[in-house]
Structure formats: C-alpha cells, structure tokens
Amino acid sequence: xxxxxxxxxxxxxxxxxxxFTGRWSPRSFRxxxxxxxxxxxxxxxxxxxxxxxxSQPWRFIYAKNGSQxxxxxxxxANENNQRWATNASVLIVLVSKTSHVRNxxxxxxxxxxxxxxxxxxxxxxxxxxTHAGLITHAIGGFDREKAREVLAIPEGFHIEILxxxxxxxxxxxxxxxxxxxEQPTPRKAxxxxxxxGRFNFSE
Amino acid sequence: xxxxxxxxxxxxxxxxxxxFTGRWSPRSFRxxxxxxxxxxxxxxxxxxxxxxxxSQPWRFIYAKNGSQxxxxxxxxANENNQRWATNASVLIVLVSKTSHVRNxxxxxxxxxxxxxxxxxxxxxxxxxxTHAGLITHAIGGFDREKAREVLAIPEGFHIEILxxxxxxxxxxxxxxxxxxxEQPTPRKAxxxxxxxGRFNFSE
Numbered sequence: 001x002x003x004x005x006x007x008x009x010x011x012x013x014x015x016x017x018x019x020f021t022g023r024w025s026p027r028s029f030r031x032x033x034x035x036x037x038x039x040x041x042x043x044x045x046x047x048x049x050x051x052x053x054x055s056q057p058w059r060f061i062y063a064k065n066g067s068q069x070x071x072x073x074x075x076x077a078n079e080n081n082q083r084w085a086t087n088a089s090v091l092i093v094l095v096s097k098t099s100h101v102r103n104x105x106x107x108x109x110x111x112x113x114x115x116x117x118x119x120x121x122x123x124x125x126x127x128x129x130t131h132a133g134l135i136t137h138a139i140g141g142f143d144r145e146k147a148r149e150v151l152a153i154p155e156g157f158h159i160e161i162l163x164x165x166x167x168x169x170x171x172x173x174x175x176x177x178x179x180x181x182e183q184p185t186p187r188k189a190x191x192x193x194x195x196x197g198r199f200n201f202s203e
Numbered sequence: 204x205x206x207x208x209x210x211x212x213x214x215x216x217x218x219x220x221x222x223f224t225g226r227w228s229p230r231s232f233r234x235x236x237x238x239x240x241x242x243x244x245x246x247x248x249x250x251x252x253x254x255x256x257x258s259q260p261w262r263f264i265y266a267k268n269g270s271q272x273x274x275x276x277x278x279x280a281n282e283n284n285q286r287w288a289t290n291a292s293v294l295i296v297l298v299s300k301t302s303h304v305r306n307x308x309x310x311x312x313x314x315x316x317x318x319x320x321x322x323x324x325x326x327x328x329x330x331x332x333t334h335a336g337l338i339t340h341a342i343g344g345f346d347r348e349k350a351r352e353v354l355a356i357p358e359g360f361h362i363e364i365l366x367x368x369x370x371x372x373x374x375x376x377x378x379x380x381x382x383x384x385e386q387p388t389p390r391k392a393x394x395x396x397x398x399x400g401r402f403n404f405s406e
Contacts, residue, residue: 014244017334019252020327041217043397047390048213048223049326052343052389059399069400072249095402113343116363119322120329123252124223127330131220140316152233153402159273160319185257187250189285190326194246197272197355199298201262 013190021129024184025137027084030169031065034089036148038132039064042165045128051117057097058121061151064090065166072150076162078141084178085139091167093147094118095157118160137164216393226333227387228340230287233372234268237292241335242267245368248331249335254320260300261324264354279365281344287381288342292369296350297321298360298364321363332368340367354384 010021043060051057062072065088073091074082085091096118099108111117126136139162145180147159173181204235213224246263254260266276268291276294288294299321302311314320329339340363350362374385398404 012247014240014247014249016244016248016251016331019220019222020248020331023251023253025253037217040393040397041219044215044217044393045219045223047393047396048215048226050226050228050329050341052341054285054390056391056396058396059402061400061402062397067400072400086305091325096343097406099207113318113322113364115316115318116322116325120326121321122319123323126253126323128219138253138255150399151401156220157402161316187257190243190247190250193250193259193261194243194265197264197270197275198354199262199264199360203300 028169029087029166046121049120088164231372232290249324252323293366
C-alpha cells in the first residue's frame with residue numbers, strides 16, 4: 001500500500017537498489033501475529049552483517065505482541081511511542097557486546113566499533129524486512145536503565161535501540177497527531193555527505 | 204568470480220535476500236579507476252539509511268587511487284592493511300556527527316546513536332557496492348589521531364572506520380600470507396543472536 005507512496009516521494013540522484021528508498025519507518029502497524037520463520041529470517045539477515053574481526057557483537061531480545069513478556073518490552077518505550085508501537089507484531093531490544101576475546105588471546109579486547117557493527121546488523125534486519133513486506137521502526141526514546149533491569153542485561157553489553165517490527169496498517173488508523181508524521185522522510189542533498197581529500201562540510 | 208564461491212560457502216538457515224550473504228570483505232583489489240557515478244551511487248545508498256530523528260550524522264571523506272590526496276588516506280592504515288588496500292580504487296574515512304540541533308531548538312542535543320547510525324549508512328554503502336559488482340572492506344586498524352589531523356576533522360565528529368572500495372582481483376595476486384585469509388567468513392549459529400523476553404546469551 002503506502003510503499004508506493006514511499007517510492008515515489010523518494011527520488012535518488014543516482015541509480016541504487018530499490019530496497020534503500022523503499023525502506024522507511026511507518027508508525028501505523030496492523031496488530032497481526034508474526035510467524036517465527038518471518039521473525040528469524042530478520043535475525044538471519046542481521047547475522048551476515050560485517051563487523052570488526054568478525055566479532056558479531058549484536059544480540060536481539062524480543063517479545064511478540066500478546067506474549068507473556070510483551071508488556072515489559074512495550075513498557076520501555078516513551079509514552080508517545082507506546083501509542084503506536086502497541087500494534088507492532090514484535091518488539092526487539094538491540095544490544096551490543098563491548099569486548100571480545102580475539103583468536104589466540106586469553107584476555108578480552110574492547111570492541112571500539114560495537115555500536116557501528118550493531119547498526120550494520122540493524123540495517124540488514126530492516127532491509128530484509130522491507131524485502132519481505134514487513135515494516136520496521138527504530139525507537140531511540142525508551143528507558144535504557146529500565147531495560148537493563150527488566151531484561152537482565154549484564155554489564156559488557158551496550159543498549160542500542162528498541163525496534164518495532166510488523167505489518168503496515170492504514171494511516172487513518174493512527175491517532176490524528178501521529179497521522180501528520182506518517183510519511184517517508186526526505187534526506188539532505190547528496191553533496192552534503194561527501195568530501196574529497198579532507199573534511200569539508202558546512203554541517 | 205569469487206562471488207560464486209562466497210555464495211556457496213555461506214548457507215543461511217532462513218531464506219533471505221542474496222545481497223546479505225553475497226557481501227563479504229575480500230582483500231584482493233584490482234587497481235582500476237572508479238567513475239564518479241559508481242562512487243556517488245554508494246553515497247546515495249548510504250544517504251537513505253535510517254537515523255535517530257532523521258539526523259543523518261554520517262559523512263564520507265574519500266580519495267581515489269592515484270589522486271593527490273590518495274597517499275594521505277592510504278598512509279592512515281596500519282602497515283599490514285596498506286599491503287592490500289594499496290590496490291583499492293578509493294579509500295573512504297567514515298565520520299559521524301555527535302550532536303545536532305533538533306527542530307525548534309536553539310542548542311544542539313547529543314546524538315547518542317551516532318555510531319549506530321553511521322553503521323547503517325556503511326551497510327547501505329556496502330550492500331549497494333555488492334549490488335553493483337564492487338567489493339568493500341572496512342578497516343578498523345588505522346591511525347585515528349593522524350586522520351583527525353591530516354583530514355582536518357573537527358571536534359564534534361567521531362572517526363568511525365576506513366573503507367576500501369574497488370574491483371575484486373584474483374586471490375593469487377595477494378601476498379601469500381594474505382591469500383590464506385581470502386575467503387568469506389562464517390558466522391556463529393543463528394540461535395546465539397536472539398533471546399525471547401530477557402537476556403539469555405552464553406556469550
């Protein structure tokens with residue numbers, strides 16, 4: 001449905017794979033159960049992300065809508081995010097391991113790029129979701145301290161983002177104030193992202 | 204050529220888009236010039252990555268092989284990485300902005316997830332490269348202090364990774380010790396990446 005809208009509203013200056021402009025972050029989820037196979041194929045895509053020394057530091061903690069632990073994950077989101085995330089099929093907390101034992105070492109070394117690598121896994125997940133006709137929305141506004149406590153996340157794991165995954169619903173099903181935001185976001189001009197030879201950005 | 208090898212060696216448990224298993228990080232680059240259109244289509248794919256409040260904190264500083272600034276980027280890599288990166292078509296330093304001014308605010312707010320978002324942009328770039336028949340290899344082993352100085356990267360921008368991009372060469376063209384590593388990396392078992400309801404990982 002609104003993927004058509006998404007694609008037409010997002011014009012790339014250069015020819016790229018349609019998955020990249022096809023992926024956006026709707027808030028209108030249609031409360032519909034997700035099968036394990038559909039969910040695990042998202043973790044599967046994430047699994048093949050690149051990482052420093054192939055350390056694979058990403059870990060996903062999830063709860064399906066209606067399951068025993070659903071409310072404990074939904075309860076992490078800020079109230080404004082709970083209003084729409086309540087209709088997601090699954091919520092996922094992404095955490096990343098901050099150190100690992102390298103081959104041949106006895107002591108762990110810090111993983112400087114654990115968050116960057118977690119972002120790689122998250123993006124694979126989101127693009128695979130787009131490919132499979134699912135939608136995703138990353139939530140930064142959630143209670144990380146509470147997440148650590150409620151989900152029993154030990155030290156040595158950094159809490160990254162909360163991710164809503166599910167099936168796209170009608171825009172009109174959203175509360176009116178949220179409907180206004182229900183459209184693919186634009187981007188800055190391409191030339192603002194690259195510079196040759198040295199840093200040369202106005203912002 | 205070795206993409207065939209890559210695909211057959213990487214078996215996914217669940218059906219996913221072939222781009223994810225098709226992307227890997229060879230070291231054998233065939234020193235061949237890259238056109239602006241091919242390079243900019245990589246930044247274009249990165250442009251559409253998701254980010255917190257659509258802040259788009261990623262910036263790319265690049266040098267093409269043979270250009271005036273090439274040696275200053277190649278010189279950032281550890282010596283062992285320089286041995287193979289010298290045949291890349293372009294080297295890119297990825298940096299991320301650590302704060303931004305949100306709509307309606309006068310003061311900047313910290314971007315907690317700037318590295319995660321940069322990882323999203325990097326992954327889009329890498330997958331688009333795979334789609335276009337190019338190869339990528341992220342380098343963590345480089346001199347970040349020197350990068351800040353040589354590339355004039357101001358405070359407020361975090362230095363993430365150095366990225367080699369180019370055309371895949373023969374494995375046999377690599378120095379012998381590097382040839383041994385010239386194959387797609389495996390992954391941990393899928394079940395080690397997800398847990399339901401609470402943190403439950405052995406590593």
